[in-house]
Amino acid sequence: MERRTLGQRGPPLGVVGMGTWKTFDVKGKSEEAARHRLVEEALRAGTRVFDSSPMYGEAERVLGDGVRAHRKQAFVATKVWARAPGELDTQVRAALGFYGGHIDLYQVHNLSRTEEVLPRLLELRSTGQVSWVGATQYRAEAFPKLMTLMRSGKIDAVQVPYNAKERTVEREVLPLAEELGLGVLVMQPLGTGELLRTSPPHDLMEKLRPKGVNTWAQVLEKWVLSDPRVDVILPATERPGRPTENAKAGEPPWFDPDEREAIAKIFRS
Numbered sequence: 001m002e003r004r005t006l007g008q009r010g011p012p013l014g015v016v017g018m019g020t021w022k023t024f025d026v027k028g029k030s031e032e033a034a035r036h037r038l039v040e041e042a043l044r045a046g047t048r049v050f051d052s053s054p055m056y057g058e059a060e061r062v063l064g065d066g067v068r069a070h071r072k073q074a075f076v077a078t079k080v081w082a083r084a085p086g087e088l089d090t091q092v093r094a095a096l097g098f099y100g101g102h103i104d105l106y107q108v109h110n111l112s113r114t115e116e117v118l119p120r121l122l123e124l125r126s127t128g129q130v131s132w133v134g135a136t137q138y139r140a141e142a143f144p145k146l147m148t149l150m151r152s153g154k155i156d157a158v159q160v161p162y163n164a165k166e167r168t169v170e171r172e173v174l175p176l177a178e179e180l181g182l183g184v185l186v187m188q189p190l191g192t193g194e195l196l197r198t199s200p201p202h203d204l205m206e207k208l209r210p211k212g213v214n215t216w217a218q219v220l221e222k223w224v225l226s227d228p229r230v231d232v233i234l235p236a237t238e239r240p241g242r243p244t245e246n247a248k249a250g251e252p253p254w255f256d257p258d259e260r261e262a263i264a265k266i267f268r269s
Contacts, residue, residue: 006105006183006232015225015230015232016046016047016221016247016249016250017049017050017051017077017185017233017235018042018049018235018237018243019051019052019236020050020056020063020236021053021056021059022056022236023059023237024052024056024058024059024062024063025056026058026062027058032062032065034240035062035063035066035238036065038237038238038240039063039066039067039070039074040070041240041241042243042244042246043070043073045243045246047243048073048074049075049077049232050063050075050077051077051078051234052076052077053078053079053109054078054079054091054095054109055081060078060098061094064097067099071099071100075105076104076105077104077134077159077185078099078106078107079106079107080106080107080108080112080117080120081109081110082116082117083113085116089120092120092124102128102129102131103124103131104130104131104132105132105157105183105185106121106124106130106132106133107121107133107135107136107157107159108136110139110142111135111136111137111142111149114135118133118149121133132156132157133154133155134156134183134185135150135155136159136160137158137159137160138160138161143160143169143172143173146158150176150180150182151176151180157182157183157185158183159186159187159234160173160184160185160186160187161187161188162174162186162188162227163186163188163190163220163223164195164220164223164224164260164263164266165267166191170227174229175229177229183231184230184231185231186233187234189221189233189234190220195267196216196217198266198267199216200216200219200266201266204266205219207262208259208263211254212248212249212252213248213249217235217242217246218245218246218248219263220263222249222254223260223263223264226254226259227260233250
């Protein structure tokens with residue numbers, strides 16, 4: 001199956017992106033340079049999507065510095081997290097400054113102050129400073145509100161949590177995104193790391209190796225990407241070598257339904 005667009009509206013993309021939550025919230029020449037090297041490694045491995053937010057401390061700025069020399073290669077997805085009046089314009093000015101005056105995908109972070117934020121993002125899209133507009137949400141109880149926004153026709157993509165243990169979005173969000181042709185970015189494909197603390201059976205790993213996976217992290221990432229409704233996953237890391245490992249999970253062949261079920265079964269108690 002072809003897996004290289006952001007829904008039916010978007011540009012060609014690699015399927016494994018890079019998140020920056022916690023990992024890029026650093027200060028100091030040495031720490032920031034290390035994150036810039038991670039960006040460069042990810043780009044060499046074929047990663048194109050980099051996701052951030054003003055909620056992530058220094059991450060937007062550090063990512064901006066890291067992609068500056070590679071801006072044409074990088075697809076930057078960031079967010080507005082406006083908790084109070086006045087923060088919206090401040091965040092927009094900062095983000096446009098970080099990313100060379102253009103943001104590829106600008107998202108309403110966790111639907112915070114959507115009524116104020118969304119019109120501004122749509123205005124930026126109309127002027128060409130933003131290419132696509134999206135919304136994120138991690139709380140299942142807020143998915144009905146997210147789906148209402150999806151049906152409005154105003155956004156191009158959503159970002160939601162999805163992994164072999166947390167599958168709530170399979171019920172309604174992913175089917176609706178497919179119906180509407182919206183892009184789907186996935187946060188927490190490894191469950192913020194806790195899924196890695198579960199060891200897979202040796203025989204299962206051996207069975208899955210012909211699908212191009214050599215680590216449990218790659219198995220879990222490919223599990224998400226084997227759902228054709230998903231466009232991009234956003235694992236975060238601060239370890240050299242991990243961006244290359246992650247990127248390999250975005251290469252076919254994909255898991256079939258039986259293989260996905262065998263993996264998901266591990267997390268059902």
